[in-house]
Amino acid sequence: xxxxxxxxxxxxxxxxxxxxxxxxxxxxxxxxxxxxxxxxxxxxxxxxxxxxxxxxxxxxxxxxxxxxxxxxxxxxxxxxxxxxxxxxxxxxxxxxxxxxxxxxxxxxxxxxxxxxxxxxxxxxxxxxxxxxxxxxxxxxxxxxxxxxxxxxxxxxxxxxxxxxxxxxxxxxxxxxxxxxxxxxxxxxxxxxxxxxxxxxxxxxxxxxxxxxxxxxxxxxxxxxxxxxxxxxxxxxxxxxxxxxxxxxxxxxxxxxxxxxxxxxxxxxxxxxxxxxxxxxxxxxxxxx
Ligand SMILES: C[S@@+](CC[C@H](N)C(=O)[O-])C[C@H]1O[C@@H](n2cnc3c(N)ncnc32)[C@H](O)[C@@H]1O
Numbered sequence: 001x002x003x004x005x006x007x008x009x010x011x012x013x014x015x016x017x018x019x020x021x022x023x024x025x026x027x028x029x030x031x032x033x034x035x036x037x038x039x040x041x042x043x044x045x046x047x048x049x050x051x052x053x054x055x056x057x058x059x060x061x062x063x064x065x066x067x068x069x070x071x072x073x074x075x076x077x078x079x080x081x082x083x084x085x086x087x088x089x090x091x092x093x094x095x096x097x098x099x100x101x102x103x104x105x106x107x108x109x110x111x112x113x114x115x116x117x118x119x120x121x122x123x124x125x126x127x128x129x130x131x132x133x134x135x136x137x138x139x140x141x142x143x144x145x146x147x148x149x150x151x152x153x154x155x156x157x158x159x160x161x162x163x164x165x166x167x168x169x170x171x172x173x174x175x176x177x178x179x180x181x182x183x184x185x186x187x188x189x190x191x192x193x194x195x196x197x198x199x200x201x202x203x204x205x206x207x208x209x210x211x212x213x214x215x216x217x218x219x220x221x222x223x224x225x226x227x228x229x230x231x232x233x234x235x236x237x238x239x240x241x242x243x244x245x246x247x248x249x250x251x252x253x254x255x256x257x258x259x260x261x262x263x264x265x266x267x268x269x270x271x272x273x274x275x276x277x278x279x280x281x282x283x284x285x286x287x288x
Contacts, residue, residue, distance in 0.1 A: 007083040008057060008081050008083060008084050008240070008241055009057075009058060009083045009084055009087045012057050012084075013058065015237050015238070016028075019227070019229055019232075019233025019234065019237070021227060024224070032060060035124060035153050036060050036064055036124070037064075038153070039061060039122055039124060039151045039152065039283070040065065040068065040122075040151075042151040042285040043065075043120045043149055043151040044149070045065060045068050045069060045120060046073070047069050047070060047072045047073055048072055048073045049069070049074075049120060050073060050074045050117065050120075051065050051069070051073065051074070051075050051118065051119060052075075052076040052078050052104070052111075052121050052122065052143070053065065053075065053077060053078060053122045053123070054078050054108050054123045054140065055078070055079055055080070055123060055124075055126030055129075056078055056079050056084060056085075057079065057084050058087055059077060059087075059091065061122045061123075061124055062075050062077045062088065062101070062122075063091070066097070066100055066101055069100060071097065071099050071100030071101075072100060073100060074100065074101065074102060075100060075102075076101070076102050076104050076113075076118070077101060077104070078103070078104040078105070078106065079105065080105070080106065080107040080108070081105075082105055085103045085105055089103065107130075108123075108126060108127075108130060108139060108140070109130065109132070109135045109139060110139065111139045111142075111143050113143045115142050116144065116145045116148075117143055118143050118144060118148060119144075119145055119148050119149075120144075120148060120150075120151065121140045121143065121144055121148070121149070121150045121151070121152075122151055122152065123150075123151075123152035123153075123154075123284075124152065125154060125155060126152075127152070127154050127201070128154050128155055128157065128192060128193055128196075129192050129243075130192055131191075131192045133195075133196055133204050134207060137150075137201075137205055137207075137208045138207075140208070141208040141209050141210060141288060144288040145288070146288055147287065148287070148288045149285070149286065149288075150210065150284060150286045150287075150288070151285055151286075152283070152284040153281060153282070154196075154281065154282055154284070155279070155280070155281045156196070156197050156198060156217070156280040156281055156282055157186075157193050157194045157280075158186045158187070158194035158195075158196075158197060159197060159278075160277070160278060160279050160280060161276075161277045161278045161279070162179075162182050162186065163178070163182055164178065164179035164182055164183075166270070166276075166277070167269060167270075168269060171269040172265045172266065172269065173262065173265055174254075174258070174262065177254070178250070178262055181250060181253040181254070185249055192243075193239055193243070198215050198280075198282045201282060201284065202215040205284070209288065210286040210287065210288060211287065213284065213285070213286035213287075214283075214284070214285040214286065215282050215283075216283045216284075216285070217280060217282055218280070218281050218283065219278060219279075219280050220278070220279050220280075220281070221276065221277070221278055222276070222277050222279070223275070223276045224274065224275065225273065225274050225275075226271050226275055228267075228271050230270075230271075231267035231270055231271065232263065234246060235263050235266075247263065250262065
């Protein structure tokens, strides 16, 4: 477990915004709500259905689904980590909401529910943390009722802009070595963050049994001016509580002093510059 981030609730509430300006935090929050709303439109929730939010975290999807159902159905807040479920429970208790939901602690690879028991399975940014996506998607398929829907969003990190693409080789020591290391890191089949893309996900869904699953790729371009603290945050903040940071990943290839030098070269080169980044993601809309 990272020293910087102890658990998922901390990551979701603090670490994911690290290095962002207030304006960027506001934009990220609005973007999360927009993603949530697309998933829920796909899901076509009905009031008395049983719906599971798998890897619910701090409840982005589950709370909205509960509101849409007006507490008349059953929303299952499910996560592998108890801290997330405790956080959601605290919010429900404080709001005095007493019905229409349940909690389920289990990994997506072994969902503790009978076959064909839920109408809708919702998910956002969970498969990206699971090494074997096929096992997870098979489980989602198993718990859905025939005609049930799996609606999800996942970032596709391996086709995002890479550091070396926004750097000038003449300003960075050992540019080619770091470029090679970054490209290797992005094609590691054991790394859950980048061992998949839209094509492999579609194949996983078909193998699980989903008929004609829709996997819609979304490419987002963003431009912003790099602030003085941003580069260090990109490198030292872990992508999740149980995964190494980018700095730690580079330290598999280089000693710490070399990685620190790279980080300061990147920081010196990028700070104050306007950069243009491409980030990819997919929306999944699949029916059993
Ligand atoms: C990036 S967060 C997303 C949280 C929430 N879905 C959202 O959209 O804000 C990833 C979530 O997946 C959960 N998670 C990670 N690995 C998991 C696994 N194998 N099974 C179930 N949940 C998992 C984490 O606990 C965390 O809550």
